Each structure stands twice: as structure tokens, then as C-alpha cells.
Amino acid sequence: MSGTKRTLNSLSDTDLLAGIKTGDGIERAMRFIYQSHYRMLESYVCNNSGDPDDAADLIQEVMVTFIELVQKDKFRGETTVKSFLYTLTRNLWISELRKRGNDAKRNEEFETSRDTLEAxxxxxxxxxxxxxxxxxxxxxxxxxxxxxxxxxxxxxxxxxxxxxxxxxxxxxxxxxxxxxxxxxxxxxxxxxxxxxxxxxxxxxxxx
Known part of the structure; x- marks a missing residue:
């Protein structure tokens, strides 16, 4: 177990991206990302109007998006994986908050309209x-x-x-x-x- 942990901790960005791109090292790469960066990404969500459940759902979406971008050669390591994951998390969470805000506004408008109509x-x-x-x-x-x-x-x-x-x-x-x-x-x-x-x-x- 300790040997596996050392291997995960020593995985470089280059090796991580190569494993995802070929498809042979996706599981190992995901384990490394969760072990190394999950808390950072979770903290961002929880510190910005989210909770641990929100973070868990969003980070799964971040992982799927990250793998897709790497495999389509749209991310080649121009920045660190850590920075890129943080940016993805931030952008996806901002989008989610906007959606929630619009939904809340629509619900409020609907309730107001319904109350007015009933009155x-x-x-x-x-x-x-x-x-x-x-x-x-x-x-x-x-x-x-x-x-x-x-x-x-x-x-x-x-x-x-x-x-x-x-x-x-x-x-x-x-x-x-x-x-x-x-x-x-x-x-x-x-x-x-x-x-x-x-x-x-x-x-x-x-x-």
C-alpha cells in the first residue's frame, strides 16, 4: 500500500496527461487527482456558497471534462494540472450558481405571477x-x-x-x-x- 501511495504522489503532470491520452492510465490518473487535489477543489466550492455534496457532484463533472479535454488534445499542459483543474472547477461552479440564481428568479416570478393571477x-x-x-x-x-x-x-x-x-x-x-x-x-x-x-x-x- 505504501508503495502505491509513493507512486501516486510521484506522478508528474506529463505522465498523468500521457496516461489519460492513451487511455491506459486513466484510473491511476484519477486516483492521483482525487488524492492530491480533491480537498483544494472541495474547499473552493464550499467557500463559495456550496456544500460538500455540491463539491462531490461538481468535481465528478470536472474530472469528466478534464479527461475529455486531454483526450481531444485541447489541454496539453500549457499550465499545471493543478491550476487547470482549479480553473475548471471555478468556471463550472460559477455557471452552476448562475443557473441556480436564474431558477430561483424564475420560481419567484412564477409565484408572484400566480399570486397576482389568483388575486x-x-x-x-x-x-x-x-x-x-x-x-x-x-x-x-x-x-x-x-x-x-x-x-x-x-x-x-x-x-x-x-x-x-x-x-x-x-x-x-x-x-x-x-x-x-x-x-x-x-x-x-x-x-x-x-x-x-x-x-x-x-x-x-x-x-
């Missing part, structure tokens, strides 16, 4: 229910009040535009009639307090 849907349902209540009350006010209030609140017409759609003499007459209709509506609402909040919400929404 809008709930508000719309309440609004439609309130509208039904208002229409029913308008019917009880009679044709004249129903026409004026519908034109004002649902068609969003001004006093001048309502005057053009009705047979009143001037805008002030329309305004006075609208006031009386609202007074009648208020009396109806007061007779059924449970509908007040829905009526108020719907009138605010339409205006």
Missing part, C-alpha cells in the same frame, strides 16, 4: 357578483333611475353625454335626477346591509 381572478368574481346585485337593485328603482345609473356607472358617460341620450332639459336636471336615484339606491342598500360592501366595490371598480 385578479378572485377580484373579478367578486366584481361580477356585485354587478348582479346592483343590476337587481337598479331594476327595483324603476326604468328612469336604472337608465341614468347604468349610463353613468356602466357606460361611463358624462352628464353631458347622458343628457344627449335622454330627454332632460339640461345637465343640472340630469345631475339632480342622478342624486335622487342614488338616494333611493342608498335606501335600498340600507334595508339589506349585507350587500353594502359589494355595491361599494362595484361602483368604485366601474368608475
Amino acid at each position: 385578479d381572478a378572485a377580484q373579478y368574481v367578486m366584481y361580477k357578483e356585485a354587478q348582479k346585485t346592483i343590476v337587481a337593485l337598479f331594476d327595483k328603482l324603476g326604468a328612469v333611475c336604472k337608465q341614468i345609473l347604468t349610463l353613468f356607472y356602466y357606460e361611463d358617460l358624462s352628464m353631458k353625454e347622458i343628457l344627449e341620450r335622454t330627454e332632460y332639459d339640461n345637465e343640472q336636471v340630469v345631475r339632480n335626477r342622478k342624486y335622487k336615484c342614488l338616494k333611493e339606491l342608498t335606501d335600498l342598500v340600507n334595508s339589506s346591509p349585507a350587500t353594502f360592501d359589494n355595491i361599494k366595490a362595484a361602483l368604485q371598480r366601474t368608475k
